[in-house]
């Protein structure tokens with residue numbers, strides 16, 4: 001056999017918010033002495049800037065996107081993706097059976113059919129959840145038919161969860177799909193979970209203790225987050241840590257150089273992640289709100305969104321702000337110049353901010369971001385949620401007020417204090433002996449003894 005280390009395959013769902021935690025988990029497993037191969041799918045692989053000289057292998061399998069014209073519906077997209085990837089995944093495993101056999105497939109929980117492929121090919125399967133446990137609890141109830149989408153207009157009390165209003169529940173209506181493919185995709189994470197050999201989730205015990213106890217009474221969920229701060233045994237954290245898979249062109253130097261010349265706690269960092277897209281009017285309100293706040297700002301506007309900025313915005317605001325297409329977010333959040341993070345509340349962004357002790361201004365757009373923003377404001381108590389007007393727009397005055405409250409107000413001090421507490425607890429979970437690090441070590445030791 002070419003390599004005696006246990007070989008693990010990792011199959012993320014092809015989106016930035018799914019690839020990032022899978023990659024961090026993989027790097028951690030590799031640092032514990034496992035051989036790890038991340039399998040990207042072809043469409044996403046084309047735009048991915050992958051790390052060189054990494055401790056993990058990165059390979060690509062076809063998702064069918066090269067062969068046909070684009071499907072017209074989201075349903076068609078998933079049909080083609082599921083068929084092509086399940087077939088090519090099986091082939092990938094078979095082709096390495098002699099030279100580099102794999103023992104386990106870690107697969108993204110939103111592609112539960114990957115577990116069937118793993119089992120058919122004689123591998124064990126580990127489901128990897130990239131949302132928080134609170135959101136998983138909501139999806140579980142949708143899966144069981146205990147909550148129906150579109151929701152009825154009444155509040156919900158789920159076991160071990162803070163009471164949720166309709167506006168706090170995951171929102172899907174942005175996709176005009178009568179069968180609601182996305183709702184099914186998310187609810188189906190539970191379809192064959194009973195058969196998974198391990199279940200991992202990117203959160204940490206103390207952050208979601210009560211809901212963890214409840215979910216763990218149904219399935220053996222193991223927390224492994226925040227994955228990006230998991231400790232690496234016997235290895236320097238620096239270089240390897242910075243290796244990411246970016247699906248967008250990174251403005252690393254520009255962002256970090258600009259931050260370096262700012263004072264401590266003077267900058268609002270603004271990003272809506274890799275998918276959310278503000279309309280032109282909302283982009284303008286945000287731009288004007290940033291100007292009115294008179295604060296320094298670093299704003300990530302993806303290249304595809306740039307045309308929505310007000311004319312001459314970047315040149316007009318060059319004294320106060322910097323707009324980049326993509327930045328090294330975890331480094332930005334760890335920078336002492338950053339005072340607060342205006343975010344769409346993607347789960348990775350939320351965890352990264354908590355782990356850096358940065359308070360949040362929550363401006364959720366869809367899916368789990370609604371629930372995350374509720375947790376951010378009322379449960380973790382690390383941020384303010386913006387209020388939209390009757391047309392669903394968050395006006396410039398609201399944005400200005402939230403920034404001022406978080407950066408200058410008494411409320412801001414409390415949020416910062418609370419964020420500092422989570423920073424310590426996140427570190428504790430991910431450091432040696434912590435709950436997440438121990439869950440990783442248990443997994444590794446089981447694999448070494450298989």
Ligand code: UDP
Pocket residue numbers: 015016017018020271272273274275276300325326327328329330345346347348349350352
């Ligand atoms: N991110 C980044 N640079 C940016 C903006 C985002 O590296 O300029 C990363 C961020 O650190 C996070 C991921 O992209 O890990 C976004 O995931 P999240 O779950 O927050 O949101 P999504 O993109 O899935 O909506």
